[in-house]
Amino acid sequence: MPIRQLRKLAPAPAAAIADAWLERTTAPLADPKLDRPRWCREVLCELAFPQYAGNWETAVADASLPAGLRLSLAALDPRNVTLEPEYYAECDDAAFQRVKPLLWLWYSFDRLPVGGQNVDLGVRLRRLLAPHIFKRCGERFKAFQHVEFSFGYNIECGDDVVVHRHVLLDDRGGIVMGNKVSISDYANIYSHTHSIVEQADVTNAPTILEDGVRITYHATVLAGVRVATQGMVGAVAVATKDVRPYHVNVGIPAKSVRVKPNAPTDSWEATRTSNTRKDG
Ligand SMILES: CC(C)(COP(=O)(O)OP(=O)(O)OC[C@H]1O[C@@H](n2cnc3c(N)ncnc32)[C@H](O)[C@@H]1OP(=O)(O)O)[C@@H](O)C(=O)NCCC(=O)NCCS
Numbered sequence: 518m519p520i521r522q523l524r525k526l527a528p529a530p531a532a533a534i535a536d537a538w539l540e541r542t543t544a545p546l547a548d549p550k551l552d553r554p555r556w557c558r559e560v561l562c563e564l565a566f567p568q569y570a571g572n573w574e575t576a577v578a579d580a581s582l583p584a585g586l587r588l589s590l591a592a593l594d595p596r597n598v599t600l601e602p603e604y605y606a607e608c609d610d611a612a613f614q615r616v617k618p619l620l621w622l623w624y625s626f627d628r629l630p631v632g633g634q635n636v637d638l639g640v641r642l643r644r645l646l647a648p649h650i651f652k653r654c655g656e657r658f659k660a661f662q663h664v665e666f667s668f669g670y671n672i673e674c675g676d677d678v679v680v681h682r683h684v685l686l687d688d689r690g691g692i693v694m695g696n697k698v699s700i701s702d703y704a705n706i707y708s709h710t711h712s713i714v715e716q717a718d719v720t721n722a723p724t725i726l727e728d729g730v731r732i733t734y735h736a737t738v739l740a741g742v743r744v745a746t747q748g749m750v751g752a753v754a755v756a757t758k759d760v761r762p763y764h765v766n767v768g769i770p771a772k773s774v775r776v777k778p779n780a781p782t783d784s785w786e787a788t789r790t791s792n793t794r795k796d797g
Pocket residue numbers: 701731732733734749750751752753754765766767768774775
């Protein structure tokens with residue numbers, strides 16, 4: 518197969534505006550005392566409703582304005598919206614309320630013309646937000662648009678991790694990603710599961726994606742699965758059990774169809790004995 522490296526594009530005509538906006542907007546995040554809900558609201562208001570940036574509070578309280586407008590303005594403040602993980606019994610409210618404004622900005626930016634498909638600006642903004650959301654975030658993290666999380670604060674991520682469009686990172690029980698992990702479009706990584714008898718019976722289990730793992734398009738990894746070093750989960754597969762190092766697992770449930778040709782010779786037998794859970 519041909520090697521196709523990503524192209525380098527010339528800077529956009531408005532690149533200097535984007536640089537200045539990004540620097541000014543994200544600089545306050547360095548302050549641990551930052552009023553994050555207010556900061557999130559001000560950033561979104563400037564982008565979505567700049568005419569109300571200077572009088573947001575008055576406009577929200579102004580009964581002569583249409584209710585839909587007041588509601589839309591109010592929703593720029595994360596305190597006026599609820600996110601699904603807040604309803605989870607085990608949500609660490611202090612931890613979640615700290616990251617919620619950043620998650621709300623992340624999701625809302627993706628739904629504005631300035632965000633969404635705007636790869637360069639979006640990737641740079643998310644790279645600056647992620648270390649303030651995740652438990653650990655390595656260098657050069659890259660996320661495309663419409664990635665969703667559960668808590669966000671239960672994610673650990675190594676260097677050079679890439680998360681593509683419309684990925685769900687359900688970190689309810691924790692997700693640990695090593696270096697150079699790649700998660701393709703529309704993939705789902707879960708870390709919680711429900712009893713088949715009682716829906717409210719929830720089991721959280723950390724899901725581990727070791728160094729060099731690739732989870733490909735539309736694949737799903739279930740809670741508690743470990744995809745070992747350089748393992749790969751094929752398109753649309755459902756990984757219900759551990760994936761051995763360098764193995765390519767496909768199908769539902771995902772099974773190994775091959776070992777990558779660059780695998781160390783002992784990658785099959787050595788890992789079979791070291792795994793504590795059944796693998797696919
Ligand atoms: C996992 C994948 C890379 C396997 O490719 P491969 O090693 O060349 O495997 P093959 O095409 O030789 O397939 C081996 C067998 O598995 C089957 N298979 C391959 N991918 C499958 C999939 N996603 N689901 C079900 N079966 C699959 C093939 O039909 C073949 O079965 P057969 O032996 O009965 O004919 C590939 O199928 C895939 O899912 N690619 C996703 C796209 C991708 O590369 N994404 C990268 C991230 S951006």
